Amino acid sequence: MVSSRLTPYYFLAPAILATAAIVLYPVASTLWMSFHDFVLYRPFDVPFTGLRNYERLLADEAFWISLWNSFVWVGLAVGLQFALGMTAALILNESFAFRSLARALVVVPWALPSVIIGLMFTWVYDYNLGLLNDILLRFGFIKSPVAWLADPDIALYAVIVALVWQGFPFFAVIILAGLQAIPGDLHEAAEIDGATRLQRFRHVVWPGLKGVILTALLLRTIWVANSLDVILVMTGGGPGYATHTLPLYAFLRAYSGMEFGYGSALAVVLTLFLISVAAFYVRRTMREAFR
Amino acid sequence: MIDRRSRTQRFFEIELPAAILIVIALAPYAWMAITSIKPTADIARFPVVYWPDEPTLIHYADLLARTTFPKNLLDSFIVAVSACALGLGLSVPAAYAFSRFGFFGRRFLMTQFLTINMFPIVLMIIPLFVAMRSLGLLDTVPGVVLGHATFAIPFAIWMLTSYLNGIPKELDEAAMVDGASRVQTIVKILLPLAAPGIVSTGIYIFVASWNEYLFAMMLSGQNVRTVTVALQMFIGEYTIQWGLLTAGGTLVALPVTLLFLFVQRHLIGGLTAGAVKS
Numbered sequence A: 001m002v003s004s005r006l007t008p009y010y011f012l013a014p015a016i017l018a019t020a021a022i023v024l025y026p027v028a029s030t031l032w033m034s035f036h037d038f039v040l041y042r043p044f045d046v047p048f049t050g051l052r053n054y055e056r057l058l059a060d061e062a063f064w065i066s067l068w069n070s071f072v073w074v075g076l077a078v079g080l081q082f083a084l085g086m087t088a089a090l091i092l093n094e095s096f097a098f099r100s101l102a103r104a105l106v107v108v109p110w111a112l113p114s115v116i117i118g119l120m121f122t123w124v125y126d127y128n129l130g131l132l133n134d135i136l137l138r139f140g141f142i143k144s145p146v147a148w149l150a151d152p153d154i155a156l157y158a159v160i161v162a163l164v165w166q167g168f169p170f171f172a173v174i175i176l177a178g179l180q181a182i183p184g185d186l187h188e189a190a191e192i193d194g195a196t197r198l199q200r201f202r203h204v205v206w207p208g209l210k211g212v213i214l215t216a217l218l219l220r221t222i223w224v225a226n227s228l229d230v231i232l233v234m235t236g237g238g239p240g241y242a243t244h245t246l247p248l249y250a251f252l253r254a255y256s257g258m259e260f261g262y263g264s265a266l267a268v269v270l271t272l273f274l275i276s277v278a279a280f281y282v283r284r285t286m287r288e289a290f291r
Numbered sequence B: 001m002i003d004r005r006s007r008t009q010r011f012f013e014i015e016l017p018a019a020i021l022i023v024i025a026l027a028p029y030a031w032m033a034i035t036s037i038k039p040t041a042d043i044a045r046f047p048v049v050y051w052p053d054e055p056t057l058i059h060y061a062d063l064l065a066r067t068t069f070p071k072n073l074l075d076s077f078i079v080a081v082s083a084c085a086l087g088l089g090l091s092v093p094a095a096y097a098f099s100r101f102g103f104f105g106r107r108f109l110m111t112q113f114l115t116i117n118m119f120p121i122v123l124m125i126i127p128l129f130v131a132m133r134s135l136g137l138l139d140t141v142p143g144v145v146l147g148h149a150t151f152a153i154p155f156a157i158w159m160l161t162s163y164l165n166g167i168p169k170e171l172d173e174a175a176m177v178d179g180a181s182r183v184q185t186i187v188k189i190l191l192p193l194a195a196p197g198i199v200s201t202g203i204y205i206f207v208a209s210w211n212e213y214l215f216a217m218m219l220s221g222q223n224v225r226t227v228t229v230a231l232q233m234f235i236g237e238y239t240i241q242w243g244l245l246t247a248g249g250t251l252v253a254l255p256v257t258l259l260f261l262f263v264q265r266h267l268i269g270g271l272t273a274g275a276v277k278s
Helices: A007-033 A052-058 A061-093 A099-105 A114-124 A131-138 A155-180 A184-192 A197-226 A229-234 A246-255 A260-289 B007-036 B058-066 B069-100 B106-116 B122-134 B141-165 B169-177 B182-211 B214-219 B227-237 B242-272
Strands: none
Touching: A007 A260, A007 B069, A007 B106, A007 B122, A007 B141, A052 A260, A061 A099, A061 A155, A061 A197, A061 A246, A061 A260, A061 B007, A099 B007, A114 A131, A114 A155, A114 A229, A114 B007, A114 B227, A114 B242, A155 A197, A155 A229, A155 B007, A184 A197, A197 A246, A197 A260, A229 A246, A229 B227, A246 A260, A246 B122, A260 B106, A260 B122, B007 B242, B058 B069, B058 B242, B069 B106, B069 B141, B069 B182, B069 B227, B069 B242, B106 B141, B122 B214, B141 B182, B141 B214, B169 B182, B182 B227, B182 B242, B214 B227, B227 B242
16 A cells, blocks of 8 residues: 555645634634734734733623623523433333334424524514413413513523523433433343332433433533524623623624624633533543544 | 333323423424414414414515525525535545544544534634635635634534444455555545435535524625525514514525434434444
8 A cells, every 4th residue: 555654644634724724723813812902993003901801801790790691591501401301312212103203303493593593582582472472371370471582680591491492402312312322121120120210210221321411411511601693683682781691792892892802802711611611521522432 | 121001101101291392392483484474464463363364475475575585595505505515525535534544643633623613603703704804705605605614624524534434444445455546445435435424414514504693694794695694684674574584584494404304313423422332
């Protein structure tokens, strides 16, 4: 076989170059910008300001609100996606007449663009004409319509519901794959030994699923923490700062405010929060892939 | 395993929850589709009209005749197909290298591609905007395509590598012993065998590009505007015209939903990347 030691690098070069240009260069550039006062309308006057952007951030009330909202956002969205996904997986793992249909249809929310999800839920939440207010009024759960997206105490949770809907199929599908990988004779053995269904879940199913669930949780935490398009479409971060999360705030400061330096600093802070989760995920995945 | 549950018990413990699950998964989408075929008068009525007496396609006709939507659909299609082609063109060779060679830095590079996938897009979008502007790529197809293709590369490489690893190395070795060149081996032996994996990855890139919003929004303008960006603008522009908006949403969602259903099995294998042992 005629093959130089450089051959694999030739095959890799285009992908590496593209990634370096479109991903690595911008990341490095953002890091650089975060130490400068970069404003788009004067691109040639970019004074170095050291850590001033980061100092500003500590005194910025909107930053602290966004940070807290981000924790609520990630905690609730990932937690509920997992709970609903786990329930769905356990149901879909049973045998029933329309199982393959159910398995296919449950994936639909995952396929939809975030913009459409935002649009759909905005319509369902509509104050005057929305389906949700209609149903709740009809059954007497509420006395008057609720402004789901305009009430600062409710808006964040209303958006989280949309995100839970979008993300639960991911958990359902991955946990289902994990369930199917557990050998059936383990179940039988446990049943013969007189284990109840709850005991079987705890001692047979759970140990087999732990690894899969941890990986899925890590991956999803990163995605949810980074995602901002559903919020952007549904509320644009409002009312006030009620639905601001860290990536959204970074984006708004940079895009609407044209304050690239400050927006960059916010993006860098978000990344710092995620690095440990990402590192944990990468280490696990590499260990699995190279076993 | 013998199921000792009675029929009624099975109905309440399995079939009913499964049916509820399907309703949860489809309800918002179904509601959007139903709204899109309601006459405007029905949409504006409260309490809500659940099903129109006279379903209509007027909103679809309006959308295609009166707005920029047909052009946006075309833009999205061109961008997604090009991103798919470019993305595959970059990631198939890379996956080939990862799968067929042992070389210095292999593990390191695979780790890098996995790590890159974790970067927040807000972290890249500002410098990309500045760079694209100075290169004159703002509001052009190549600009958006370049971004979408590259964002998809890391995942595509991982997915393709695991697929190629499933094809025995002995096959290409045998072909090369028989005198085939490396290029011949790849084109005649490996690519046809890897076709299902490549098609799935291609569909993944297509769907990801079709659905993407943030980057397309930053880079688009009068000339190039993908459907997600256009739809979001319609929300501001046609605030109360829910017929138009829901018709647009239904149209945009349909092709990707079908493609995704078709490809999901392979996607999941790539996503978990070894997390599920089977």
